[in-house]
Amino acid sequence: MKTSALDKPWRRPGRAAYARTRLNALLHPPVTVYPMSADVRKDEDVPVRMEDGVTLRLNLFRPADTQSSLPVLLSAHPYGKDAVPKLKRGRWSISPQFRIMNQSAPLRISNQTSWEAPDPVWWAQQGYAVINLDTRGGGHSEGRGNLLSDQEADDIADVIAWAAAQPWSNGRVGMLGVSYLALSQYKVAALRPPDLQAICPWEGFTDAYRDFFTPGGVVENGFATVWLFLTKRVARLRTDLAAERRKHPLRDAWWDALTPDLSKMTVPILECTSFSDDNLHSVGSMRAFQNVGSRERHAYTHRGPKWATFYGQEARQHQLTFFDRHLREADVAEVPRLRLEIRDRRDGVVEVRNEQEWPLARTDWRQLYLGDGGTLSAAHATGSGSVTFDLRRDAAAFGYSFEEDTELSGPMTLRLQVSTTGAADPRLFVGVEKWSRGAPVAFEGSYGYGRDRVAQGRLRLALRELDPLLSAPHQPEHTFRTLQPVVDDDEMEVLIPLSSSATLFRAGDGLRLLVAGRYLQPRNPLFGHFPTSYQRTGSGKARITWSPGRPSALEVPVIPR
Numbered sequence: 001m002k003t004s005a006l007d008k009p010w011r012r013p014g015r016a017a018y019a020r021t022r023l024n025a026l027l028h029p030p031v032t033v034y035p036m037s038a039d040v041r042k043d044e045d046v047p048v049r050m051e052d053g054v055t056l057r058l059n060l061f062r063p064a065d066t067q068s069s070l071p072v073l074l075s076a077h078p079y080g081k082d083a084v085p086k087l088k089r090g091r092w093s094i095s096p097q098f099r100i101m102n103q104s105a106p107l108r109i110s111n112q113t114s115w116e117a118p119d120p121v122w123w124a125q126q127g128y129a130v131i132n133l134d135t136r137g138g139g140h141s142e143g144r145g146n147l148l149s150d151q152e153a154d155d156i157a158d159v160i161a162w163a164a165a166q167p168w169s170n171g172r173v174g175m176l177g178v179s180y181l182a183l184s185q186y187k188v189a190a191l192r193p194p195d196l197q198a199i200c201p202w203e204g205f206t207d208a209y210r211d212f213f214t215p216g217g218v219v220e221n222g223f224a225t226v227w228l229f230l231t232k233r234v235a236r237l238r239t240d241l242a243a244e245r246r247k248h249p250l251r252d253a254w255w256d257a258l259t260p261d262l263s264k265m266t267v268p269i270l271e272c273t274s275f276s277d278d279n280l281h282s283v284g285s286m287r288a289f290q291n292v293g294s295r296e297r298h299a300y301t302h303r304g305p306k307w308a309t310f311y312g313q314e315a316r317q318h319q320l321t322f323f324d325r326h327l328r329e330a331d332v333a334e335v336p337r338l339r340l341e342i343r344d345r346r347d348g349v350v351e352v353r354n355e356q357e358w359p360l361a362r363t364d365w366r367q368l369y370l371g372d373g374g375t376l377s378a379a380h381a382t383g384s385g386s387v388t389f390d391l392r393r394d395a396a397a398f399g400y401s402f403e404e405d406t407e408l409s410g411p412m413t414l415r416l417q418v419s420t421t422g423a424a425d426p427r428l429f430v431g432v433e434k435w436s437r438g439a440p441v442a443f444e445g446s447y448g449y450g451r452d453r454v455a456q457g458r459l460r461l462a463l464r465e466l467d468p469l470l471s472a473p474h475q476p477e478h479t480f481r482t483l484q485p486v487v488d489d490d491e492m493e494v495l496i497p498l499s500s501s502a503t504l505f506r507a508g509d510g511l512r513l514l515v516a517g518r519y520l521q522p523r524n525p526l527f528g529h530f531p532t533s534y535q536r537t538g539s540g541k542a543r544i545t546w547s548p549g550r551p552s553a554l555e556v557p558v559i560p561r
Helices: 015-027 120-125 150-165 180-191 208-213 223-234 241-247 253-258 282-291 306-310 313-327
Strands: 031-034 040-049 055-063 070-077 107-110 129-134 169-178 196-202 269-272 297-300 338-345 348-355 364-371 375-377 385-390 394-401 406-421 427-436 439-441 455-460 492-505 510-516 541-546 553-559
Touching: 040 120, 040 150, 055 120, 055 150, 070 150, 070 180, 070 313, 107 120, 120 129, 129 150, 150 169, 150 180, 169 180, 169 306, 169 313, 180 196, 196 313, 208 253, 208 282, 223 241, 269 282, 269 313, 282 297, 282 492, 297 313, 306 313, 338 406, 364 394, 364 510, 364 541, 385 394, 406 427, 406 455, 406 510, 427 492
Parallel strands: 031 107, 070 129, 070 169, 169 196, 196 269, 269 297, 297 338, 338 492, 375 394
Antiparallel strands: 040 055, 055 129, 338 348, 364 375, 364 553, 385 541, 394 510, 406 492, 406 541, 406 553, 427 439, 427 455, 427 510, 455 492
C-alpha cells in the first residue's frame, strides 16, 4: 500500500479561500461591543479579605433598581477582571485573542465583558448579581497565586461565602465561565461549600497532563507554551508551571495535585462538552460529565465556534434556565440531561436531540479492520499484511465507504499491531477524516481552526501502559507513569483513544484513517492549526501489521437510526 504525504488532503481547492477568510477575520473580527446601560449598576474593586490577610478584589454588577434577594453568578480567573473592551477614537478595542484565534461566527458582548467571562450586563438585566473576581495574584488582588491549586479553590470558597452573606444576595451562588473560568470551578465544587448551588463549566479540561500539557504522553509545545508565557505576564504567580512541567515528564504526584477529584463534586452541573476543542477541553469536559458525583448533571454538546456559541442566544438561554432552576428555585423545566448536536460538516447541523448518557447506551460498537490496499473493512482480514511508513514525512492511510447514511456519535479507539525501526522515542498521531465527493470535509477545531478532522488522538509508544482503574469500556486510559522500552522491530499492541464526535456520514461518503509520526495539521497561521504543536518523532519508520489472530482495527460508535 502506498503511504500518504501529510499535507496532501489539504492541498485541494479551498485552501487559499480559507486563508483569505482567516486573514479577514484577523483584520475584522466579527465581534460587536455595546456599552453598559443605565439599568445596570457596577461596583469596582470590592475588597474581600481572606483568612491569611490577603485581600482579593472583584467587580460587582447588579440591576440598578434592585437592592436585595439576587441570585449570584461568580467567575474567577487570573486574566484581569478589568481587561475589557475600551472605546478608542470611536471604536471598541477587543482582546487580540479574538483576532489570533479565528472566530468564524459573529458574537455580541458588552464593554464590561472580560476574556471568556459571562457578559455581566446581560446577566444583570436578567436579575442576577454578577461577580468577576481577580484570583490571588491576578489583576488588582493581592498576594501571589498558584494556578489550578487548592489555595485558589479555598479563596474562591471564601468569596462564595462572602457573596451569600451580602444584603443584596439571596444566599445562592453559582459559577459560570469558559476555559480557565471553567477550570476554577472544579476544585471549589469538590470542597462542597454550602452556598454554592450550581456550576456551569463551559469547556474546561479536568486533567492538566492528559488533556492539555501532555495528551497521549506527547508534549504539547504550541498553545501550552503561549498560555504559560502569557499567564506569567498577567498574574503574579508563585509556581512556574513551565519549569515544573519539564521536571515532571511523567504523570506523578505533582500532576495529581493539580487534578480535581470529580467524584467529590455533588453540586448540580451543566457542562459544555463541545466536540470543537479536541486539543484542549473536549476530552476532559466530557470526562467531567461522566464522572462527577452530582446527581443532577447535564451536558451541552456542539461543534460550533467556542465564543460565538457561549455568547449566543441558544446556549445562553440554556444557561439561564439551568441557573433559574437552581439559584432562583424557579418553577422552570429542567434542561436536558445531554443536548446532542450532530453535524455533517463544519456549518451543517443535521439534528439536535436529547440523550441521557455518554457514550449512548444503544451504540452499536463496530470494528473496521485495517487491510491490504489501504482498506478498512467490517470483515476480519483473511490473510496477513502490513504497511511501512516514514515517521517523519509520511502517513499510513486507510479508507472506508458508507453504503447508507450512518451516524457515528461517541469516542473511537484505534488498536494497532505496530513496530518501529530507527526511532529513538516514537510517537503516533491519528486522525479520522470525513470525505465526500473526492474531497475532505472540514469541521470546527480548537483555537478557531476551521479545517479540523472528525476525531484525533496520539500516543507516545513508551507510555503505552494501560490504566485498568481509569479505563472504561470503549474508553481506554493510559497510566503515563512508567516508561516501557520501545525496541526496534519488536511488535507491540497499542490502544489509542480518539476524541468524541457526533457526525453523520451520508451514503457514498468515506471515512479516512491516517496514522503518522507527527501532528497531522500544518502550523501555518493562515491555513494551518496555529498555534497547536506537539513534539514529533525525529526519524525512523513504523510498520503496522494485521492478521486473523492479531488484527489492527478502528472501533467506531454507530448509532442506529
